[in-house]
Amino acid sequence: MSILVIAEHDNASIVGATLHTVTAAQQMGGDIDLLIAGNGCSVAAQAAAQISGVNRVLLADDISLEGLLAENVANLVVSLAGNYSHVLTAATTFGKNFMPRAAALLDVSQISEISEVISADTFVRPVYAGNAMAKVQSSDSIKLITVRITKFDAVAETGGSATIEAVDAVADSGLSRFVGVSSSESERVELTSAAIVISGGRGMQNGENFHMLESVADKLGAAVGASRAAVDAGFVPNDYQVGQTGKVIAPELYIAVGISGAIQHLAGMKDSKTIVAINKDSEAPIFQVADYGLVADLFVAVPELDKAL
Amino acid sequence: MKVLVGVKRVLDPQVKARVKADKSGIDLTNAKMTMNPFCENAVEEAIRLREAGTVEEVVALSIGAAKSEETLRNALALGADRAILVLTDDVLEPLAIAKIIKAMVEKENPDLVLVGKQAIDDECNQTGQMVSALLGWPQATFASKLEIVDGTAQVTREVDSGLETINVNMPAVISADLRLNEPRYASLPNVMKAKRKPLEKIDISDLGLDTANRMTTLEVMEPPARASGVMVENVAELVEKLRNEAKVI
Numbered sequence: 001m002s003i004l005v006i007a008e009h010d011n012a013s014i015v016g017a018t019l020h021t022v023t024a025a026q027q028m029g030g031d032i033d034l035l036i037a038g039n040g041c042s043v044a045a046q047a048a049a050q051i052s053g054v055n056r057v058l059l060a061d062d063i064s065l066e067g068l069l070a071e072n073v074a075n076l077v078v079s080l081a082g083n084y085s086h087v088l089t090a091a092t093t094f095g096k097n098f099m100p101r102a103a104a105l106l107d108v109s110q111i112s113e114i115s116e117v118i119s120a121d122t123f124v125r126p127v128y129a130g131n132a133m134a135k136v137q138s139s140d141s142i143k144l145i146t147v148r149i150t151k152f153d154a155v156a157e158t159g160g161s162a163t164i165e166a167v168d169a170v171a172d173s174g175l176s177r178f179v180g181v182s183s184s185e186s187e188r189v190e191l192t193s194a195a196i197v198i199s200g201g202r203g204m205q206n207g208e209n210f211h212m213l214e215s216v217a218d219k220l221g222a223a224v225g226a227s228r229a230a231v232d233a234g235f236v237p238n239d240y241q242v243g244q245t246g247k248v249i250a251p252e253l254y255i256a257v258g259i260s261g262a263i264q265h266l267a268g269m270k271d272s273k274t275i276v277a278i279n280k281d282s283e284a285p286i287f288q289v290a291d292y293g294l295v296a297d298l299f300v301a302v303p304e305l306d307k308a309l
Numbered sequence: 310m311k312v313l314v315g316v317k318r319v320l321d322p323q324v325k326a327r328v329k330a331d332k333s334g335i336d337l338t339n340a341k342m343t344m345n346p347f348c349e350n351a352v353e354e355a356i357r358l359r360e361a362g363t364v365e366e367v368v369a370l371s372i373g374a375a376k377s378e379e380t381l382r383n384a385l386a387l388g389a390d391r392a393i394l395v396l397t398d399d400v401l402e403p404l405a406i407a408k409i410i411k412a413m414v415e416k417e418n419p420d421l422v423l424v425g426k427q428a429i430d431d432e433c434n435q436t437g438q439m440v441s442a443l444l445g446w447p448q449a450t451f452a453s454k455l456e457i458v459d460g461t462a463q464v465t466r467e468v469d470s471g472l473e474t475i476n477v478n479m480p481a482v483i484s485a486d487l488r489l490n491e492p493r494y495a496s497l498p499n500v501m502k503a504k505r506k507p508l509e510k511i512d513i514s515d516l517g518l519d520t521a522n523r524m525t526t527l528e529v530m531e532p533p534a535r536a537s538g539v540m541v542e543n544v545a546e547l548v549e550k551l552r553n554e555a556k557v558i
Contacts, residue, residue: 069475070438070448093468097450100403100435104442109404109523112433122527127432128326132335135527175447176477179463183471192469196557220558228487238453238488239471244429245487247469253557263325264429270535274555276547291538291555294547304544309558 001030001120004058004080006073006089006099009036009044014051016193017090019154022053024147025088026155027117031055033084034162037076037169039066045164052156062169067178068094074101075170081106081142085120091146092192099146108140115151129244129267149192150250150271183239188214191240194223196253199242199269202229203258203279203298210236212302213257219309225249227259243268258298261286278302310364310457312355313419314389315410316348316371318380319430326430332528335430344380347425349387349492350485354455355423356388357490363457366390368417372409374398378508385503386495392506393417397513397520405520407439412516414444419480421462426451426484437484447477453488 003025008015018034025032032053036045037060045059058080064072077098081087087102089095091113103110115133116124122137123145191197198213198220210224217224225247226240242249244267254272259265261277261284269275270289277290280297287293294301320326321341329336344352358364369384369392371377381392395409414422422441427434441448449455453472454465457479466473467486495503513520541547551558 067475070450074442093451093466096434097438097448100433100438101442101448103435104404104407104439107404109402110433110435111524112435124530125432126532127529128320128335128430129322129432130532131326132328133530133532135530136524137527138524140523173447174478176449176475179474179476181468181471181473237471238467239469244432253551253555264322274551274557275535275538276551287538287540289535289538291535292547292550293538293540294544295540296543301544305548308544308548 001028001085002083003028003030003032003086003088004084005032005034006077006087006095007034007036007048008090008092008094009038009041011038011041012043014044014047014157016154017092017149019051019157020149020152021088021090021147022051022155023152024114024117025086026053028086028120030085033058035060035080037065037073038068039063049162049164050158050160051162052159054160054162057162057164058167059164060167060169064169064172069176069178070098070101071173071175072170073098074105075173077102078105079170080167084142086143086145088145088147090149095146099144103144106142106144108142108144109138111136111138111143111145113146113148115148129263130270131263148248150248188217189221189223191223191225191242191247192249195251196220196222197225197249197251198222198255198257199225199227199259200230200235200257201227201259202233204230204235207235212306216302216306216309219306227262227265256286257302259286260284261289310420311366311368311417312358312364312421312423313368313370313414313417314351314355314384315422315424315436316352316369316380316384317345317425317428318342318371318373318377319345319428322346322429328529328531332530334526334529342376344383345425345428347427347485347487350487350489351423351425352384352387352389353490353492354485358457359388368393368419370395370410370413372397372401372406381508382503383495385506385508386500387493390506392508394508394510395513395516396510401520402522402524403433403435403439405522406436407443408518408520409513409516410436410440411443412518421480422482424482424484426486437482441482444482447481449475449477449481450484451486452483453486455483455489
């Protein structure tokens with residue numbers, strides 16, 4: 001058995017999601033190779049070679065991989081997949097984009113967002129917004145899998161000594177072109193990697209009031225998130241969104257402020273280690289998953305919390 | 310231009326899924342079913358393209374049991390011109406669904422296939438990508454903005470780091486994210502009109518495709534329950550508990 005993990009990187013370093021994916025690969029057993037695909041990504045390959053538990057780093061560095069268009073990444077993965085029993089990537093928007101395409105080209109099913117490894121062919125994955133867990137067994141000869149990273153610990157970023165081998169990229173498909181990416185600017189820690197997250201919901205009333213949460217976040221070294229209701233109301237940009245349709249996170253501490261706790265929001269945060277809910281409605285469903293609930297007006301409680309820290 | 314838009318019938322997102330006692334799946338007996346929310350965005354976008362004059366015809370496609378006709382009638386009430394229902398009682402994996410959609414694309418020759426980015430029941434997020442792979446077409450997933458310019462599609466995509474823009478050749482497959490648009494509601498006169506719009510039924514066995522599932526569901530379980538929490542009286546008590554009990558700050 002041998003496993004190929006498609007790494008996510010920014011050309012200079014490896015995105016944390018990849019470290020969690022390597023842990024899932026280790027639980028399946030077998031040698032683990034890491035693919036670094038991109039344009040100008042050799043520094044990232046050197047970082048990848050340090051990751052604990054990695055056997056080889058395959059480096060595909062080519063102009064055709066600029067912007068990591070799904071067509072070109074999928075063709076590259078297909079060209080390598082024959083050597084492996086399993087191909088894994090994190091269930092991020094990067095992984096979710098190319099992996100099903102590669103699966104269809106290989107005529108195999110993709111096993112989406114596994115949360116647990118039972119054996120080399122049997123996995124658990126959440127369905128219905130995490131309200132049920134399906135245990136599935138795959139009969140495909142090559143298993144293409146995306147990994148829900150919050151369910152697996154990260155391996156160490158250092159301590160490994162993998163060899164780096166160049167592999168050929170595939171020709172540009174010519175089907176699509178990368179135009180650009182715009183990120184919302186934030187000096188705060190990234191939502192998916194933060195140990196503490198404080199999120200606001202519709203109860204925040206407007207975007208201006210999110211400054212109250214930002215002030216608390218700065219004291220705690222936390223990231224700021226939001227419910228879909230707050231995003232839909234235009235209070236904050238979409239990349240703040242925690243939930244079934246946004247980001248799925250599991251920080252050490254999650255503080256939900258003015259969030260009622262719709263099923264789709266709970267799906268994005270209920271694996272957090274400690275959950276705090278502050279809401280003036282004592283009947284709000286968020287209290288059912290909270291370790292600590294405070295029934296209070298958030299416009300009183302949040303400034304108090306800020307002062308107490 | 311012609312658009313083929315895929316729609317899936319799913320458990321209403323406001324309803325909590327209940328695991329069957331024998332762990333064989335989710336109990337959908339008498340459950341409220343609806344169009345998958347992301348499919349609503351796909352249908353809305355197709356209709357807006359027609360209203361803007363970019364598209365002449367919108368064909369809605371669903372694959373599933375006979376009751377999926379309700380979901381297609383809903384799409385017709387929203388504005389689709391006609392519908393196709395591929396009938397099967399099996400719960401198919403996205404790979405099989407993609408093969409069926411490919412067969413329907415070859416029959417209908419659309420310039421664009423629009424689907425929702427994922428279904429809220431099996432949460433696979435695969436079908437659009439797989440259809441484009443099988444057709445050899447470009448894909449634009451998780452779309453929050455679509456503009457058709459000079460025979461190409463300029464698509465803004467919702468990615469973890471923000472918004473990405475790509476430009477894809479046509480024909481293409483585009484999967485809709487929630488912010489692509491705000492779906493309309495069907496008016497009563499349109500619901501009545503939809504009953505008379507053409508709806509073609511095709512039995513899956515007539516397509517001659519290999520749609521066998523590659524995965525076996527061994528069991529479906531309740532998620533692990535969280536231990537019940539405590540209510541605190543005030544902010545001071547909350548901070549004390551977080552510091553000394555949970556030790557997270």
